[in-house]
Amino acid sequence: MIEAVGLTKRYGDKTAVYNLSFQVRPGAVTGFLGPNGSGKSTTMRMILGLDNPTAGQVTIGGYPYRKLPNAPRQVGALLDAKAVHGGRHARNHLLSLAQLSGIPARRVDEVLGVVGLQDVAKKRSKGFSLGMGQRLGIAAALLGDPQVLLFDEPVNGLDPEGILWVRNLMKSLAAEGRTVFVSSHLMSEMALTADHLIVIGRGQLLSDMSVKDFISANSADFARVRTPDTEPQLREKLSSALTGAGGHVLPEQDGALRVTGLPLPRISDIAHDTDVRLWELSPHQASLEEAYMRMTQGAVDYRSTIDQKAGLMEPLPPGAQPPMPVPGQGQPGWYAPPPPQQGGQPFAMPQGQPGLPPAGPYGAPAGPGAAPAGQPNPYAQPAPQGAAPARPTAAPAQPSAPAAAPTKSEDAR
Amino acid sequence: MAAIQVVRSEWTKIRSVASTVWTLSIAVVVTLALGMLISALSKSEFDNLSRNERLSFDPTFISFAGMTLGQLAMIVFGVLVVSNEYSTGMIRTSLAAVPQRGTFLFSKIAVATGLALVVGMVTSFATFVLGQAMLGSHRASISDQGVLRAVIGGGLYMTLIAVFSMGVAAMLRSPMLSLGILMPFFFLISNILGNVPATRKVGRFLPDQAGSRIMQVVTPVDDDTPYGPWGGLGIMLLWVLAALVGGYAVLKRRDA
Numbered sequence: 118m119i120e121a122v123g124l125t126k127r128y129g130d131k132t133a134v135y136n137l138s139f140q141v142r143p144g145a146v147t148g149f150l151g152p153n154g155s156g157k158s159t160t161m162r163m164i165l166g167l168d169n170p171t172a173g174q175v176t177i178g179g180y181p182y183r184k185l186p187n188a189p190r191q192v193g194a195l196l197d198a199k200a201v202h203g204g205r206h207a208r209n210h211l212l213s214l215a216q217l218s219g220i221p222a223r224r225v226d227e228v229l230g231v232v233g234l235q236d237v238a239k240k241r242s243k244g245f246s247l248g249m250g251q252r253l254g255i256a257a258a259l260l261g262d263p264q265v266l267l268f269d270e271p272v273n274g275l276d277p278e279g280i281l282w283v284r285n286l287m288k289s290l291a292a293e294g295r296t297v298f299v300s301s302h303l304m305s306e307m308a309l310t311a312d313h314l315i316v317i318g319r320g321q322l323l324s325d326m327s328v329k330d331f332i333s334a335n336s337a338d339f340a341r342v343r344t345p346d347t348e349p350q351l352r353e354k355l356s357s358a359l360t361g362a363g364g365h366v367l368p369e370q371d372g373a374l375r376v377t378g379l380p381l382p383r384i385s386d387i388a389h390d391t392d393v394r395l396w397e398l399s400p401h402q403a404s405l406e407e408a409y410m411r412m413t414q415g416a417v418d419y420r421s422t423i424d425q426k427a428g429l430m431e432p433l434p435p436g437a438q439p440p441m442p443v444p445g446q447g448q449p450g451w452y453a454p455p456p457p458q459q460g461g462q463p464f465a466m467p468q469g470q471p472g473l474p475p476a477g478p479y480g481a482p483a484g485p486g487a488a489p490a491g492q493p494n495p496y497a498q499p500a501p502q503g504a505a506p507a508r509p510t511a512a513p514a515q516p517s518a519p520a521a522a523p524t525k526s527e528d529a530r
Numbered sequence: 531m532a533a534i535q536v537v538r539s540e541w542t543k544i545r546s547v548a549s550t551v552w553t554l555s556i557a558v559v560v561t562l563a564l565g566m567l568i569s570a571l572s573k574s575e576f577d578n579l580s581r582n583e584r585l586s587f588d589p590t591f592i593s594f595a596g597m598t599l600g601q602l603a604m605i606v607f608g609v610l611v612v613s614n615e616y617s618t619g620m621i622r623t624s625l626a627a628v629p630q631r632g633t634f635l636f637s638k639i640a641v642a643t644g645l646a647l648v649v650g651m652v653t654s655f656a657t658f659v660l661g662q663a664m665l666g667s668h669r670a671s672i673s674d675q676g677v678l679r680a681v682i683g684g685g686l687y688m689t690l691i692a693v694f695s696m697g698v699a700a701m702l703r704s705p706m707l708s709l710g711i712l713m714p715f716f717f718l719i720s721n722i723l724g725n726v727p728a729t730r731k732v733g734r735f736l737p738d739q740a741g742s743r744i745m746q747v748v749t750p751v752d753d754d755t756p757y758g759p760w761g762g763l764g765i766m767l768l769w770v771l772a773a774l775v776g777g778y779a780v781l782k783r784r785d786a
Contacts, residue, residue, distance in 0.1 A: 213540075
């Protein structure tokens with residue numbers, strides 16, 4: 118059991134972690150999520166007594182780490198896979214750590230086998246790939262057969278097989294009644310691995326709930342409705358009709374409408390009644406990734422800007438359209454829709470039509486200039502065509518902020 | 531208990547990196563080679579020396595001339611032993627395993643000191659024997675007054691230089707920063723301070739100048755140094771202790 122109470126860490130005038138309180142319980146994998154620089158690693162270091170908290174405290178089994186009796190046999194940690202002396206071979210690296218904690222040398226060979234590095238045990242870790250480094254770090258964490266395990270981004274650099282292995286390892290460690298605390302910035306990975314989620318952003322707690330609760334709280338179903346691009350007034354018409362019928366309508370970046378609160382057949386009926394043609398009517402489920410991004414969007418420290426390529430662009434030939442922006446790029450508050458999922462559709466579509474190409478299930482001919490089936494993003498805007506009048510062509514950087522407008526919590530602390 | 535575990539672990543660490551072998555063997559080879567060269571040159575130049583210079587002629591000290599360069603390799607050894615932990619990030623893993631930071635640091639330094647002492651003593655005796663062989667008829671004997679003290683002192687001197695570097699590296703943490711300060715200091719600044727008349731009185735209290743006094747057998751004619759051979763080594767020891775206390779204080783207080 119790891120327990121943090123009011124944990125705060127300041128580096129000079131930068132606050133890395135602010136007033137963080139949470140518990141990590143045994144017998145479950147607890148995911149620790151947050152964008153880059155949100156204070157995950159700092160928190161991990163404070164748990165291990167490496168950094169002293171500015172305020173608050175964190176304990177393992179009731180003791181602060183530096184007072185924990187026989188700490189290395191109680192707690193194993195992977196903090197940084199690259200934290201090895203490159204000139205030392207893998208076995209000696211683990212041996213020195215084992216000796217440090219009074220663990221017999223044969224345990225070193227055991228954990229080398231567990232992580233699958235037995236064949237490179239006598240190779241210098243300088244030549245290790247990132248994935249091999251992660252395995253070596255996991256081996257180090259397992260050395261003392263500890264009851265509490267901390268892993269900082271353990272799947273970074275691992276191949277799919279390795280990711281699956283780590284996932285199963287975490288689950289089996291938790292099933293043995295151990296406390297497993299895994300940080301990640303990949304919501305999708307945590308959704309598969311973790312039982313419980315702690316989400317932080319800018320060093321503050323955003324959410325602390327079980328994965329099941331997180332999913333039901335955050336992944337609302339919605340329908341995407343697209344009216345003919347050529348007749349924008351239809352969109353307004355349908356929009357007001359849907360709102361009148363009790364639906365909740367949000368415009369999306371590319372002109373589609375995101376409708377919640379109305380079943381698909383009802384939307385179709387309303388469209389029919391108001392005499393609006395539809396180009397698309399599709400069921401969607403907001404992904405966990407999207408829920409997570411929406412939750413942390415105000416707390417992202419490093420955000421990319423649109424690459425304007427100033428001075429690098431050749432002047433466009435007369436009459437040519439500037440290239441369309443990729444939807445979602447550099448636009449805070451807008452997230453790409455989830456991919457169509459077979460079997461995951463609550464509405465309309467009969468399940469399991471394996472033969473269909475990805476763009477097929479919705480069957481809507483997307484009009485002139487439509488993306489041919491099989492193109493990577495069937496929801497992307499149609500290629501610019503001469504007859505697309507009311508399109509935001511050259512304004513890529515303006516965040517239209519449709520859903521939850523990014524509440525810029527500039528300095529909420 | 532914990533200290534024994536750390537010592538065993540540190541021994542594994544120190545023997546499993548190439549830099550240990552490299553730095554220590556360079557220290558030995560450079561000290562021996564330069565000592566032999568300068569001994570041979572001194573022998574051939576002896577007849578051209580003035581009377582005063584002949585009176586101050588110290589065959590033992592001359593055979594240790596290689597240490598001025600050899601000690602730089604010992605500095606690199608001392609710095610790398612400690613700062614490798616920081617530059618690789620191992621320090622976090624190590625301190626997570628040994629939360630008692632003092633135990634960790636001093637066990638680490640003890641292992642490296644032991645190794646440096648063995649290498650330093652071997653080097654000191656070897657450079658004395660080889661240097662005297664080069665000096666031919668001007669040689670000193672190990673049984674002469676003060677010579678054995680000087681030879682053992684030479685081994686201690688090389689060890690203490692390495693330990694001083696470990697303390698400084700524990701304070702500064704970065705290998706580049708530590709080497710960037712220590713190398714020019716011992717190679718240039720200390721020599722300049724010790725040879726410019728205005729600063730000589732201060733310069734001779736620097737660790738290397740004070741410590742190297744232990745290797746002198748014949749006192750120079752116009753010498754006014756206020757301490758003897760063991761006094762000089764004592765001054766050096768104070769410097770070393772100060773560096774270790776500083777390194778410990780930094781490790782204890784700061785975030786890893």
